[in-house]
Amino acid sequence: MKKNVLLLLTACMCLLCSAYAAADTVSLTAVVPGEHIVSFTIREHGSVQYGGQIFSGTASIPVQRFGSAEIIIVPDAGYKLDTVTVSSGEYLACDGTAVTVFGIAEDMFVQLSFTESEIRWGEPVYEWSADNTSVTATCTALNDPRIVKTETAAVTGTVLREPTCTALGVTLYTAVFEDPLFTAQNREIENIAMVPHCPVTDPAVPATCAEEGLTEGSHCAVCGAVLVPQELVAKTSDHQYAMDPAVPASCETPGLTSGFHCELCGEVFVAQSVIPALGHAWGEADYLWDDDHSKVTGSVVCTRDPSHTVSETVAARKIILSPTEDQAGLLEWVSDAFASDMFTVQEKNIAAIPALGTLRVLRLPDSLTEIGEEAFAGGSFEAVIIPESCRIISDRAFGNCVHLIYVKVPAGTSIAPGAFAECPNVIIDIVAE
Ligand SMILES: [Zn+2]
Ligand SMILES: [Zn+2]
Ligand SMILES: [Zn+2]
Incomplete structure (x- = not known):
């Protein structure tokens, strides 16, 4: 192509030479242009930018002779500069993003072609919707910020932790993307309302004169939180002392010592102790x-x-x-x-009983076997010795013997019931011999 340009230039000069040869004066005049045209052929998938303008397809950019210009190369998204073909490489430099022409001394032809570029993705950015129902993932190519991928995924929520009466429950929100460029997103939010406390009554404690009482309250059976605090109730009054009188023990019944207690609350300060029963104190029989x-x-x-x-x-x-x-x-x-x-x-x-020797004794013969009725009635003797031989003493045998004090009778002798009638002092001595 460079050769074609030179041929065109030679033809023009010949035309000028011939014009002046006709006047016999050979005067060679060279017309030097003030600027040169850089003609771009821009293949598909790209454009160039110069002087605030975008050019695609073709672009003719005038550049001052011996001057310079920088033309920005703008590949389409996903493409990059592939090749640069130039009519004269003397005046051109390219760093991939711009073509710089300098010291230009002739018109130039430049062709740019593009090829697909490999995308290097940056870190994805995830944006949750305000109501946590969707997540939008966005990823921008590092090597071309115009290349942006976006996907919005719906969020599913599951209960990660049930609420208690002291802590909110936790919902786990998850968004899963179809594009493998994006990773699933999780978010834990404490947003499940707490459940109510489980109240248990703390019963009231009535005040006494010994101790303060408490009002009824309540607390939570699960977490122990006090829901209705119990308040102190002042003591009702001072103790009212009362004496427990002593009870004396008796022979058979136990007694009590004296004591003290409070009449109001019943608290015992001095307990009564039992005195054992005394037992009888018997006198002389x-x-x-x-x-x-x-x-x-x-x-x-x-x-x-x-x-x-x-x-x-x-x-x-x-x-x-x-x-x-x-x-x-x-x-x-x-x-x-x-x-x-x-x-x-x-x-x-x-x-x-006086000795027999001192008494008047009626002594009867050993042959006597029976004493008849009233045999010795009215006698004045003081003692009688009945012989072994006598088996029967008849009625009133010794009736009215007022002086009789002692009668000795052998065992086995039959004595009639009235044998000693009217003998006021008689002692009947029955003797076994
Ligand atoms: Zn609770
Ligand atoms: Zn009391
Ligand atoms: Zn007694």
């Missing part, structure tokens, strides 16, 4: 014989309380200590053993 000495009654009276008495009646046995000729005898009654150990065996001497 007293014994009372029946007139006929057949029974004896023992009795004791409590020295603490005379209404407390114990008595026991037992039968008595007659015991006769037989007199001898020179030794006195004895009639006494002996009580049988008392059941209670409060009483002791009792003896009662009724009469001393």
Whole structure:
């Protein structure tokens, strides 16, 4: 192409030469242009920019002779400069983004062609909608800011953490993009309303004169938060002291010591303690014989309380200590053993029986077998010795013997009921021999 340009220039000069040759004067005049044209052929997928104008397809840009100009190369989005073809490389430099012509001394032809460029994406930018229903992802090519990818993805929300009565619940929002350039986006937002507290009543505590009380309140059974605080209620009054009088113990009933308590609240300051029952304090036993000495009654009276008495009646046995000729005898009654150990065996001497040698004694013959009715009635003797041989003593055999005090009778001898009638002092001594 450079050759074509030179040929065209030579043809013009020949034309000028021939014009002046006709006047016989050879005068060679060279007309030097003030500026040269840089003609651009711009292939598809690009344009150039110069002097505030965009040119595509072709562009003719005048440049001052020996001057310079910078023409910006503008590839379409996704394209880059591929090749630069120039008629004269002497005047041109290209750094890929601009063509610079300089020291230009002739018209020039420049052809630019473009090819697709490889996109280097920058970091995607994600923008959540205000209501968290969508996320718009945007990514710009690093090597060409005009290349921008955008995708808007719908957001799905799931409960990540249930709300409690003290903390909001958390929703997990997720947006998933179709374009693999974008990664799924998550956002956790505390936006689930708290649930109400679970109130439990704190019961009122009535005030007493000992302690302050509390009003009814409530708290949350789950988190323990106080919902209605309990307030102190002042003590009702001071204690009202009252004495608990002592109760004396008796023989059978326990007693109490004296004490103190509050009449209002019942608090005990000095507790009453139990005094054990004292037990009876029995005095000396007293014994009372029946007139006929057949029974004896023992009795004791409590020295603490005379209404407390114990008595026991037992039968008595007659015991006769037989007199001898020179030794006195004895009639006494002996009580049988008392059941209670409060009483002791009792003896009662009724009469001393004089020694037989001192008495007027009726002595009967050993051959006597029976004493008939009134046989010795009215006698003045003081003692009678009935012989072993006598088996029967008849009625009133010794009636009205007022002086008779002692009769010795062998065991086995039958005595009629009235045998000793009207003998006021007689002691009948039945002797086994
Ligand atoms: Zn709670
Ligand atoms: Zn009290
Ligand atoms: Zn008593």
